[in-house]
Amino acid sequence: MYQYIIKRLLLVIPTLFGAAVLVFLLLRLIPGDICDMRLAGEGGLVDEETLNTCRAIMGIDKSLWLQFVDFIWGFIRFDLGISMWTGQPISYEIGLRFHLSLQVAIMATLSAIVISIPLGTISAIKQNTWIDYFVRAFSIAGIAIPSFWLGIIIILGLLITTQYFSGTPWMPPIQFKPIWEDPMHNLSQLLWPAIATGYRYSAVATRMTRSTLLEVLREDYVRTARAKGLLEKVIINRHALKNAMLPVVTVIGIEFAFLMGGLVVTEQVFNLNGLGKLFVEAVDHHDFTLTQALVMVVVTIFVFTNLIVDIFYAWLDPRIRYS
C-alpha cells in the first residue's frame, strides 16, 4: 500500500511540472503584455522608454529561462510571488477570494448531496417507471442548462417578482460579507449562485447514484439478501446504498475540486469576487505571475483530489494496487 502511495505521489510531480511549462509558454505566446495593458489605457501618452521601464519593473524583460526558473523555484518554496497588476502578494489576493469560493462550493455540495442521493435511489428502485423517467429527465436537464444562463434567469426572476409583489425591485447583494459577520446578508448573496451551480452538480450526482445503485442491485450478495427474504428497505439501506456510495463520493469530490477553480462564468454573472473572477481578470490583464499561480493552485487541487480518490479505491480494492 505504501509503495502504491509513494508511486502515485511521484507521478504527481511530472503532471505539475507539465502544467507549469504549459501555462508559462501559453501566456507568453499571447500577444501583448501587462505594460501595454497598464499604460496604453486612454489616459496616457507613453513612449517606448517608459514601456521599457515598466517591463523592467515587472521583470518581463528577463530571459524566458530566468523567468521560468523564478516561477518554478517560487512554486517549490510555496512562495507564489507578487501580482504584477496590483503589486500585492498573490497569497493575499487568493486568500481574499478563497473564502467566497469555498463557501459557494460547500453550499452547492451540500444541496447536491441532499437532493441527489434520495432522487437517485428512488430512480434506481423504480427503474423504467414514470418516476424514473421524471428523475432522469430532471437530472439530464440539470446537465443541459448552462449554469450562467440559469444565473441570469434567477437574477431576472428575482427583480421581476420582487417588483411585482413589493413594488421595489430586489437583487442579491453584490458585496461579500463573511457569514459570521452578517449571516443574512451573506446567505442572501450566495444562495443564488449556489442554486445555479448546485443544480448541475446534483444532476451529475443523481445520475451516478442511480447507475451505481442499479449495478449493485444486480450483484450476487443483494440477490442473496433478497432470497433470504430481507425487507427491500433494509437491503437498500444496509447493503446496496453503502456499496454504491463510493463512485458517488468520487463524483462529489471531483466536482468539488472543479467548483473551487471552475466557477469562472457563474461568478461573472453574479459579480462574485471569487477565484474564478480573479482568474478572468488576471488573464485579461496579462498578469503572468498571478495567472501562473492560479493555474498551479487549480491544477494542484485537481491532481490531489484525484490522488486521494485513487488511493481510497486502492485501499478498498487491493487488485488496483498491482495493475
Add this chain to the structure above:
Amino acid sequence: MDAVSQTIPGKEIEEPAASKPWLVSLFDLIRQQPLGAAGAFIVIIMVFLAVFANLVAPFDPIVNDYGSMHIPPDGTHWLGTDQFGRDVLSRLIYGARTALVVGFVSAFIGATAGLVLGVSSAYFGGLFDLIFQRVMDVFMAFPLIILALAVVSIFGTGVENLIIAITIPFIPRCARVVRSSALSIREIPYVDAARALGFNHRRIILRHMVPNVMAPYLIMITAFVGQAILLEASLTFLGLGVQEPTPAWGLMLQGGAEEYAESAPWMAIFPGLAISLAVFGFNLFGDALRDVLDPKLRSQ
C-alpha cells in the same frame, strides 16, 4: 461486450432490425426507451432546422433593421427582435448550424484522436504509456479558459479556432476511457495469438483492438456533442468564441441580452432555452445509446 458492439451500430435506434414492420418496431423502441426516443426526436428536428435554415427561417439573420429594434414577440417576429432589429427566431435557427458544426466536429475529432491515442497507449504500454498518461493528466487538470484564450489569441477568433479549443480537453477524456477498455482486451488470447502470428502493429490495432472499443467510443461521442454545445456557449459568452455577425446561441446571450434582460427578456430566455433543449436532446439520446450498447446497464 464485443458481440454487441460489433453487431449493433449506433443507428439502431432510428432504424431497428428488419422482420417486424418498421412502425411496430419504432413503437416498441419508444416504449422501451421513451427518453431516448424523445432525445432522438429533438436531435432530428434540430438537424432538420440547421440543414434547411435558409428555407425555414423567416428572416435574414444578419441584416440589421433599425426600424424594428427590441420588438417583443408578435405575429411577424415570433420570438421578438434583438438590439439590431434582427429576428431572434431566425438567428436561433441559423444558430443551430453553428452549434451542430461545433458540436459534431469537435466531438468527432476529440473522440477519434482519443480513440487512436488511447488504444496505442494501451497496446504499446511501457514507457510510451507512462509518458502519454502524464501528458493526458496535464491536459485534464489544465483550466480550459486558459487554453481557449491562448488558442483565440494566437490563431484569432472564429468557429474553426473555437473547435480547436473545445477539442483539446476532449482528447484525454476519451483516451482515458478507451485505454482502460483496451487494456482489458490486450490480455485476451486472440490478440496474443495475432501477435504470435507476426501481424504488424497497425493491423492488430485496427482489426482487433479498435472494433472492441467502439462502444465506449460511440458513447463518448454523443456525450461530447452536448458538452461541446455547452462549452461553445460558455466560451462565446466570455467573448472567446464565435463573433458577430455569425448567428450563434452563446453570442445571442452575451452583451445586450443580459444587459436588457428586464425590458427585453425574450433576448435572454430563448437562446438559453435553445441551448438547454439541444444539449438535453443529445444527452437523452446518448443515455439511451449507452443502455443499448452497454449490456451491464440493460434492463433485465
Add this chain to the structure above:
Amino acid sequence: MKRINRLMSFAIATCVAIGISTGGAMAQKRGGILKYIIPSNPPSADGHRETTFGTIHPFAQYYSVLIRINPSNPASTTDFRCDLCVGDVPKATNYGKRFTFKIRDDVKFHDGSKLTAKDIKASFDRIVNPPKGVLSARKAYFLMVDSISAPDDTTIVFDLKYPSGAFIPAVAMPYNFIYAKKLLDKDQHYYEKNVMGSGPFMFVEWQPGAFIKGKRNPNYYRKGQPYLDGTEAIFAKKQSINVQAIRGGRAYIQFRGFPPKSRDDLKKALGDKLTVQESDWNCVLMVTPNSKRKPFDDARVRRALSLAIDRWGGSKYLSKIAIVKTVGGVVFPGHPLAATKEELQKIPGFWPDIKQSRAEAKRLLKEAGVPEGFEFEFHNRGVDQPYKIVGTWLIDQWRQVGLKVKQRVQPSGPFYATLRKKKDFDVSMDFNCQSIVNPLLDVSKYLSSDVSGSSNGQYVDREVDEMFNKMNRSGDPVEQRKIMRAYETRVLDEKAWALPTLWWYRIIPHHAKVKGWKISPSHYLNLDLANVWLDE
C-alpha cells in the same frame, strides 16, 4: 455647448443652489454615505503611474491636485481652478515661459502634517522626471517643462523651455495627485499600495476586487466641504450588474456611463427617483485602414469605406443601443475649433444623402478594381460598449456596398498588440480618448505614424504634420480654425487616412438623491466628490 447641457436642467438647478449655499432653498444636507459602483478593478493606488479611470474613480477623492476643472462648470473646456492656490490660476510670465503658483498655508495632509510647496515639487518631479525604477505614464505631456522649483513653502515655480498652451491642461490632468514629500523620500513606491493625501475624504479600507471605503476629512481646507460622511465604492466590471445595482439600490451612481437602453429601462423602473445627466464624451470611435495593405493603400478604397457608413442615420439608431451619438470630425463636437454641421456635410462620408454616398462608394470601389463581394477582416476589441456594438453596425454598413466583412475580435491586450506593434490587420477599430478637451493636442492622433505614437494607420504624410505644427505655433484662434479645417479635409477626405465614426456619448443615470455632482465630457474628470451631497 448647448448640446452638452441638454437634459441637465435638474443638475443645473442644483449647481445654482451650491453657488448661493447659505440661505438657499436647496441648502446642502450633511451626512450620509455615497454608495457608487466602479466598473473596473484598479491596478494600484498610484495615480502617477496608472492610466485607467479605474484608479481615478476610487482614489481621486483622497488627494488634492494643483489645478482642476471647475466642479461647478465641468462642461467647460477652459474653466480651470487652482484649489491649493491663493487666488486664481496664475498667468504666465517671462514671455509665457514661467508659471508661479502661490500656495495656501492652511492645507493639511490626513496625518496632520502641513502640505507645502515642497510636497508639490516632489510630486511633479516624480511625474516629469521620474527617478529610476519609477513609472510615470504622463511624462510625455510635460516635455515643455524645464525645471520646477520651490523657493519657499508657499511658492512653486514651473519654468518652461518654450511657451506652450498645453501646459495648464497637462497640469490639470486628474492623475497628478499631490503626495507627501517625506513619504516619497522614504519609499518612492509607498503610494502604490497606500493612500495618504489631503483630499476631501480619508482612506479607510480597500479590498481588491471587492470594495473601497473612505470617510469625511474633518480638516479639509475648503470650509464646509465635504458634505458626505463617507463613500463606499463597489468594484463590478459587468455592465448588467452595474445597471441592476442602480435599479436595486445597491449603489446610487456609477461615474463612467451607461448605454441609452439601460437609461430608458432605469427611468421606467425608478421614475422620479432617477436623475439623468448626459454629455458628449471626449472620445471618438474611428476606423483605421492599414494603408500598407492592398487594397487599402488606395485612397479611393479608404474613401469608399467611409462613404459606405451612414453616420447621420447611425447617430439616430445607434444612440438607442450604444454609448455613441454625435456625428463629428477630428475635433470634439461643440468646441470652437470643431467643424459646423454645414462644414462637415461637405466631407465625403458625412454627406446628408446616404444613397448618393453609397453609389459613390460603389463607383470608387469599381474604379479601384475591388470586386463585388470582396472579403476583408475587421479587427475589433472584445469590449461590448461601444466597440462590438458599433462593429456589428459597421459590418452591416459595408455589406450594403457589396463588401463582405469577417470580424476578428481580440481581448484588450492582444488587440493593442495587433494595432500598435504587430500591425497585421486589414481594417481596425481605433479610438481617440482624452481627459481634458484640448483639440490642438488631441488631433495628434492623425499625424504620420513615425511622428505620433498613437497613430496606427502606418502612413507618412508630411503635409499633415506640417499643418499640425503650424496650427500649434499660431496664437490666433481664427487662423487655428482655418488650418484645422484644411487638416480635417486632408485626413478625412483627400487621403481618408482615418475614418471617425461617431463620438461617444456619456449618460449617467443616478438616484435623484445624489446632488451637487455635474457631468463632464470625460469620465476622468470631476471626481473628488467634495461638493456631492445626499438628499435623504
